Amino acid sequence: MNRYFFIALLGLLISCGRSPETIHPTTESITESVYASGTISTTDQYQVFPAAAGVIHKVWVQEGDSVKKGTLLAVLVNDVAGYNQQSAALKASFDSRETNQGKLTDAQRVADMAYQKMKVDSALYKRQQNLWAEQIGTRVELEQRELAWQNAQTEYQLALQRIKDLQKQITFADQLSQKNLQIAGKMKGDYEVRSESDGVVFRWLKVAGEFANQQTPLGIIGNPQKYVLEMQVDESDITHIKLGLPVAITMDSYKGRVFEASVTQILPIKKKKNKTFLVEAQFTKRPEQIFPNTSFEANIILNTKDSVLLIPRNYLLNDSTVLNKAGTPVRVVTGIKDFSRVEIISGLKASDELIKPKE
Numbered sequence: 001m002n003r004y005f006f007i008a009l010l011g012l013l014i015s016c017g018r019s020p021e022t023i024h025p026t027t028e029s030i031t032e033s034v035y036a037s038g039t040i041s042t043t044d045q046y047q048v049f050p051a052a053a054g055v056i057h058k059v060w061v062q063e064g065d066s067v068k069k070g071t072l073l074a075v076l077v078n079d080v081a082g083y084n085q086q087s088a089a090l091k092a093s094f095d096s097r098e099t100n101q102g103k104l105t106d107a108q109r110v111a112d113m114a115y116q117k118m119k120v121d122s123a124l125y126k127r128q129q130n131l132w133a134e135q136i137g138t139r140v141e142l143e144q145r146e147l148a149w150q151n152a153q154t155e156y157q158l159a160l161q162r163i164k165d166l167q168k169q170i171t172f173a174d175q176l177s178q179k180n181l182q183i184a185g186k187m188k189g190d191y192e193v194r195s196e197s198d199g200v201v202f203r204w205l206k207v208a209g210e211f212a213n214q215q216t217p218l219g220i221i222g223n224p225q226k227y228v229l230e231m232q233v234d235e236s237d238i239t240h241i242k243l244g245l246p247v248a249i250t251m252d253s254y255k256g257r258v259f260e261a262s263v264t265q266i267l268p269i270k271k272k273k274n275k276t277f278l279v280e281a282q283f284t285k286r287p288e289q290i291f292p293n294t295s296f297e298a299n300i301i302l303n304t305k306d307s308v309l310l311i312p313r314n315y316l317l318n319d320s321t322v323l324n325k326a327g328t329p330v331r332v333v334t335g336i337k338d339f340s341r342v343e344i345i346s347g348l349k350a351s352d353e354l355i356k357p358k359e
Contacts, residue, residue: 021356022325023315025348029306032336033248033299034240036279040294044197045222053213054078056206059326063204066292067195067221076191076212095173107166111159113229118152126147135178169357199223202292220292227290229261229319231298232276240302241266247281254293260285262301303336316342325353 054076061073093099115149128145131137204219206212229249247261265280279300315322319327332347349353 002058006295020071022353023311023356024353025309025311025344025350026312027307027350028309029304030310030338030341030343031301032303032338033301034237036231036233036298037302038229038296038298040222040227040229040290040296041292042199042222043226043228044199045202045292046196046219047217048073048193048219048221049214049217050074050076050190050191050193050212051209052076052078052212056208056210056212056280058208059206060257061201061204061219063201064217065201067199067201069195069197071195072192073195073201074193074194074206074218078191095177097169097170097174100170100173103166104163104170107159107163110157113164114152114156114159118149118156121149122154131333173350193218195221197221197223198352222292224290224292227286227292228264228283229283229296229298231279231281231300232271232274233279233300235270235275235277238266238277238279241277241279241300246284246301247295248301249283251294252296253289253294254287257287259283259287260300292302305343308335309348309350310341311344311348311354313337313340313342315354315356322348323355323357325355327355 021239026223055078057075057077059074061067061071067073122243125145125148128142132139132142163290189210199221200223202220206216206218212218229247231247242261243263243266247260247263249261250257251259261281263279264279267280271275281298311322316332316334317323317329319334320331322332324330330347330352333345335343335345337343
């Protein structure tokens, strides 16, 4: 028992007499950066949605296919849309100017008859005027001829007006029906899903026979030649980010390699859910092969200095104080920091010896 006590006491004495851990500041380069994570997408990447709901009749593309703007991707079917187009076509045919030409012909015939009657009544009126000038006939006969001529003029003018009204009516009905036919055709065209831009079909999610609507994407298309790095930057760091800052990119698919990029856009709206801002960058030194939606880690480089005095960050107290070899606090002025080190601008020399503060 005394033997064990002696060993424990000896260990305690040795530990109490052990010198504290010390270091000297080093002169090296340091890089200050902001960490961010993100995913890779293409600049023209978008989800494909149908303009109308229906059952997929046929899919014309496969994953990996190259497409041009306007390329037919898929066709949906909807019986109601087909019926509407047929109904609109029948109505357009019924209201067409050619179909209603007979009505205009009949109206013109009535107007011609009214014109002939007006000419006859005009001649009879003039004849009666001549007779009255020779004291032949009665005043009543003259007034009757005048009234008949005036009525004939009115009927002729009414016949001409009916022709104009009928022409307007037929033209309006024809144009309205044609417009409705175009709308029906456009609605049926909404069931043809076409590419909005040049690119590659990265993913296709639906097959023939499945129901699709405007809320469910059919696939993803993008331009594989133009990639954008979308980074989530914490709100505490966003004020340090500037356009053009270099970015060091690492990916699990290329372990041990670092790729270069540059900040191209800073979106000024914070995402409330995770309190981050979206920052975009583009590769200046890119991998040989890139796949959309690949995740990555990034360090946005804020500042780099060479040959500066550095100490480990855990040797710094309250961001402004270190302990010299004697344990005396020394005030220092710090500069930029990285994950583990901090720049000392003033207050220390490379020959100074520091002890590590107790945790």
